[in-house]
Amino acid sequence: MENHNKKILIIGAIPYKSRTNSYGGITILLQDFIDYLTNKQYSYKVIPTNRFSGRFSKGINILYVIGKYMMNLRNVDIITFHVTSKGAFILFPLLSPLALLCNKKIVFRKFAGSFKTVYEKQSSIIKAYFRFFLKRTDLILVETKELVSFFAELSGNPDKVIWFPNARRKNKIIKTSPFQKRFVFISHVKQSKGINEILEVSKRLPPNYILDIYGPIRDNSYTSDYFNQYNITYHGSLEPDQVSNTLINYDVLLLPTFHAGEGYPGIIIEAFSLGIPVITTNFGGIPEIVTDQYNGKLISPKNIEELEKAILSFNSTNYAGYSRNALHSFAENFDSETVNKRIVDKIIS
Numbered sequence: 636m637e638n639h640n641k642k643i644l645i646i647g648a649i650p651y652k653s654r655t656n657s658y659g660g661i662t663i664l665l666q667d668f669i670d671y672l673t674n675k676q677y678s679y680k681v682i683p684t685n686r687f688s689g690r691f692s693k694g695i696n697i698l699y700v701i702g703k704y705m706m707n708l709r710n711v712d713i714i715t716f717h718v719t720s721k722g723a724f725i726l727f728p729l730l731s732p733l734a735l736l737c738n739k740k741i742v743f744r745k746f747a748g749s750f751k752t753v754y755e756k757q758s759s760i761i762k763a764y765f766r767f768f769l770k771r772t773d774l775i776l777v778e779t780k781e782l783v784s785f786f787a788e789l790s791g792n793p794d795k796v797i798w799f800p801n802a803r804r805k806n807k808i809i810k811t812s813p814f815q816k817r818f819v820f821i822s823h824v825k826q827s828k829g830i831n832e833i834l835e836v837s838k839r840l841p842p843n844y845i846l847d848i849y850g851p852i853r854d855n856s857y858t859s860d861y862f863n864q865y866n867i868t869y870h871g872s873l874e875p876d877q878v879s880n881t882l883i884n885y886d887v888l889l890l891p892t893f894h895a896g897e898g899y900p901g902i903i904i905e906a907f908s909l910g911i912p913v914i915t916t917n918f919g920g921i922p923e924i925v926t927d928q929y930n931g932k933l934i935s936p937k938n939i940e941e942l943e944k945a946i947l948s949f950n951s952t953n954y955a956g957y958s959r960n961a962l963h964s965f966a967e968n969f970d971s972e973t974v975n976k977r978i979v980d981k982i983i984s
Contacts, residue, residue, distance in 0.1 A: 641713060747898035748899070778898045822902055
């Protein structure tokens with residue numbers, strides 16, 4: 636129990652109940668990690684990088700984080716940076732020097748799957764500065780296996796690079812009902828998530844197929860009324876605690892995404908936790924977690940014909956096998972209790 640006395644400083648974006656736009660895969664994932672620390676009675680302090688919203692919030696948030704960091708640095712043992720690609724080149728190199736001077740253990744956690752492209756766009760000076768502090772970081776946590784290889788080479792030390800996949804809590808409910816031709820999209824509603832492809836395929840399917848869409852509209856191309864011209868029902872946004880209870884009413888998750896930076900989409904992990912297979916794309920980090928014809932179907936991005944074929948391929952005979960495999964995939968790789976324990980053990984060791 637003595638390691639529980641090590642105090643962890645967590646720097647990253649978290650969800651705020653009063654701001655629905657603060658909810659997303661990244662913030663929910665960090666909150667799940669924080670909840671695990673709370674439940675296991677670890678000592679920690681959180682500095683939210685998205686404390687303020689609105690005009691000038693980016694600059695205000697950086698100043699806020701710096702101030703809180705200076706106030707708390709002496710009282711913690713471990714500094715953990717939970718960042719996106721942009722944050723990796725701002726807060727991490729900005730705050731790491733003082734942590735090194737104070738001889739603190741430094742943990743760098745990179746969310747999502749994109750980084751290599753962003754890294755290669757940086758100037759040679761920024762790259763060198765980033766690598767300097769990365770090589771002096773004690774632990775590097777990344778979401779995809781592709782990034783494990785990339786950061787192992789970048790840091791020069793493969794032993795300190797750890798796979799930390801997107802994870803979700805084990806659900807108390809699982810899919811038991813038979814296949815009923817009910818398909819659902821739950822994510823941000825925008826073109827890069829494959830909305831146009833879903834809309835077009837809805838025109839081709841038999842009338843007894845159900846296609847429903849949930850999520851906040853994040854694209855000016857769409858309005859609530861826009862979907863009325865298709866064989867689709869748009870249900871609006873969901874609160875985070877409504878996702879599982881909504882998903883369980885459907886047979887298959889649709890996510891024909893080509894969104895830049897796609898790692899392991901949290902909604903796919905959520906679906907697997909219920910025993911719900913997925914139709915998605917061989918894009919980003921997705922092929923690392925979805926095996927074609929095992930726990931779902933992989934199609935090419937922006938391909939309406941493949942999407943239609945994948946939807947029609949599910950039937951009452953093969954569905955139970957897909958459902959069982961989805962549940963097995965979750966239990967083997969993405970149960971947050973197991974994943975968080977493994978990571979926290981590494982952090983405090």
